[in-house]
Amino acid sequence: MSTVIKNGTIVTADLTYAADVLIEGGKIAAIGKGLVGDEVLDATGCYIMPGGIDPHTHLEMPFMGTYSSDDFESGTRAALAGGTTMVVDFALPNPGQSLLDALKVWDNKSGRAHCDYSFHMAVTWWGEQVFEEMAEVVDRGITSFKHFMAYKGSLMVNDDEMFSSFRRVGDLGGVALVHAENGDVVAELSARLLAEGNTGPEGHAYSRPPQVEGEATNRAIMIADMAGVPLYVVHTSCEESHEAIRRARQAGKRVWGEPLIQHLTLDESEYFNPDWDHAARRVMSPPFRNKAHQDSLWNGLAAGSLSCVATDHCAFTSAQKRTGIGDFTKIPNGTGGLEDRLPMLWTHGVNTGRLTPNEFVAVTSTNIAKILNMYPKKGAVLVGSDADLVIWDPEAEKVISAKGQQSAIDYNVFEGQHVKGLPRYTLSRGVVAWRDGKIESPEGHGEFVARPARPAVNRALSAWKELTAPRPVQRAGIPVSGV
Ligand code: DUC
Numbered sequence: 055m056s057t058v059i060k061n062g063t064i065v066t067a068d069l070t071y072a073a074d075v076l077i078e079g080g081k082i083a084a085i086g087k088g089l090v091g092d093e094v095l096d097a098t099g100c101y102i103m104p105g106g107i108d109p110h111t112h113l114e115m116p117f118m119g120t121y122s123s124d125d126f127e128s129g130t131r132a133a134l135a136g137g138t139t140m141v142v143d144f145a146l147p148n149p150g151q152s153l154l155d156a157l158k159v160w161d162n163k164s165g166r167a168h169c170d171y172s173f174h175m176a177v178t179w180w181g182e183q184v185f186e187e188m189a190e191v192v193d194r195g196i197t198s199f200k201h202f203m204a205y206k207g208s209l210m211v212n213d214d215e216m217f218s219s220f221r222r223v224g225d226l227g228g229v230a231l232v233h234a235e236n237g238d239v240v241a242e243l244s245a246r247l248l249a250e251g252n253t254g255p256e257g258h259a260y261s262r263p264p265q266v267e268g269e270a271t272n273r274a275i276m277i278a279d280m281a282g283v284p285l286y287v288v289h290t291s292c293e294e295s296h297e298a299i300r301r302a303r304q305a306g307k308r309v310w311g312e313p314l315i316q317h318l319t320l321d322e323s324e325y326f327n328p329d330w331d332h333a334a335r336r337v338m339s340p341p342f343r344n345k346a347h348q349d350s351l352w353n354g355l356a357a358g359s360l361s362c363v364a365t366d367h368c369a370f371t372s373a374q375k376r377t378g379i380g381d382f383t384k385i386p387n388g389t390g391g392l393e394d395r396l397p398m399l400w401t402h403g404v405n406t407g408r409l410t411p412n413e414f415v416a417v418t419s420t421n422i423a424k425i426l427n428m429y430p431k432k433g434a435v436l437v438g439s440d441a442d443l444v445i446w447d448p449e450a451e452k453v454i455s456a457k458g459q460q461s462a463i464d465y466n467v468f469e470g471q472h473v474k475g476l477p478r479y480t481l482s483r484g485v486v487a488w489r490d491g492k493i494e495s496p497e498g499h500g501e502f503v504a505r506p507a508r509p510a511v512n513r514a515l516s517a518w519k520e521l522t523a524p525r526p527v528q529r530a531g532i533p534v535s536g537v
């Protein structure tokens with residue numbers, strides 16, 4: 055059984071041209087004019103683009119005393135409805151837990167996925183067991199390792215642990231990821247705010263100013279440089295962090311930044327809404343920022359100093375959020391966005407002229423496929439690539455609403471936003487997964503995507519290793535040092 059997509063315009067990260075796409079066996083079999091297939095999908099007036107890849111989701115994650123409410127089933131439905139064909143979720147061992155045990159848990163959870171997925175592995179503690187197991191994790195195709203510099207007392211790792219882990223990741227040919235916020239300062243500011251009676255959701259924003267993120271981003275970049283590992287900074291939300299990434303890239307360091315669609319389009323005024331529920335539903339870390347920071351992020355995407363747009367999809371119901379009434383530090387951190395990332399980015403990016411359609415593809419799909427070493431299987435419209443495609447109708451419109459959304463929660467942080475640009479069809483490995491407002495790919499259709507290590511790239515980060523390699527020093531009358 056073959057499928058042909060006709061009458062559309064192919065848009066990739068670097069080309070725009072009219073052609074048909076023939077799909078056989080879940081892969082792109084041919085691209086050209088006059089192609090013939092068993093099933094025909096009409097893409098008149100539409101763009102044919104690589105399906106979105108969301109490199110940052112937390113599905114059914116145990117966190118802050120509860121579990122995020124979208125699992126791999128509802129989460130991947132939300133993804134497909136919004137034109138995203140792959141998610142990369144975080145396997146999260148408890149401090150002290152085996153990485154391989156955590157992986158088993160995530161393997162089980164992902165069984166009902168409607169689209170393809172992969173994992174990052176979180177390093178939440180450090181020891182010989184973690185060091186040893188990381189090699190096995192890499193062998194299983196998980197080559198990106200996340201480090202939390204915040205969440206003191208639970209997920210946070212200290213600099214010595216992070217440095218050791220970064221070195222190991224570099225030696226294994228992987229990529230280090232960081233949640234960059236100074237967890238010590240956040241804990242101190244939170245305690246002070248609570249003691250002074252600032253218990254509402256706005257206290258969350260006050261407790262995590264841009265400086266805590268800028269400081270941590272700089273620190274992570276320097277530690278990564280010393281460790282010789284490529285670094286991916288998740289949810290870059292402010293100029294202070296972006297500035298550090300820009301400077302590192304200019305200096306030739308392999309560092310990438312990832313703004314979220316939430317930070318690009320929603321600002322800190324949300325936390326001052328008199329409705330507690332409204333404000334608490336938007337509590338996430340890092341918090342939303344002001345317009346100047348948003349401009350910085352948009353400019354970074356256009357200029358190439360920021361590379362990927364993600365969601366950090368971590369959805370909690372209103373009831374879950376309410377456990378933080380009277381203490382903002384107990385509001386589960388997280389917002390949704392999987393279904394809305396592409397339509398919101400197209401509306402606020404492409405329709406406003408901030409991004410070209412090709413740049414849109416780069417930051418929603420192709421760049422991350424390259425960074426995570428799964429290109430051109432994913433993130434491409436090439437013969438031999440997986441037929442993970444979105445047939446994008448730039449004229450289709452809707453008003454975002456929690457009513458009818460795929461996500462399992464009872465609200466949507468983008469409620470009321472008018473978007474123009476929506477998927478007409480989403481294809482997952484050649485299967486029509488989203489058509490006429492319905493999910494068609496079956497549960498369990500999604501497959502795990504293994505990503506090989508890339509030892510070759512990781513040695514060239516900087517000359518630091520050579521400069522600091524121990525050299526023997528001869529001093530008169532004193533034993534030789536360094537041999
Ligand atoms: N930030 C959130 O808002 N939720 C999940 C984890 C994170 O870092």
Ligand code: ZN
Pocket residue numbers: 233288289339340
């Ligand atoms: Zn984070």
Ligand code: ZN
Pocket residue numbers: 110111112288366
């Ligand atoms: Zn996250």
Ligand code: ZN
Pocket residue numbers: 127131168496497
């Ligand atoms: Zn289902």
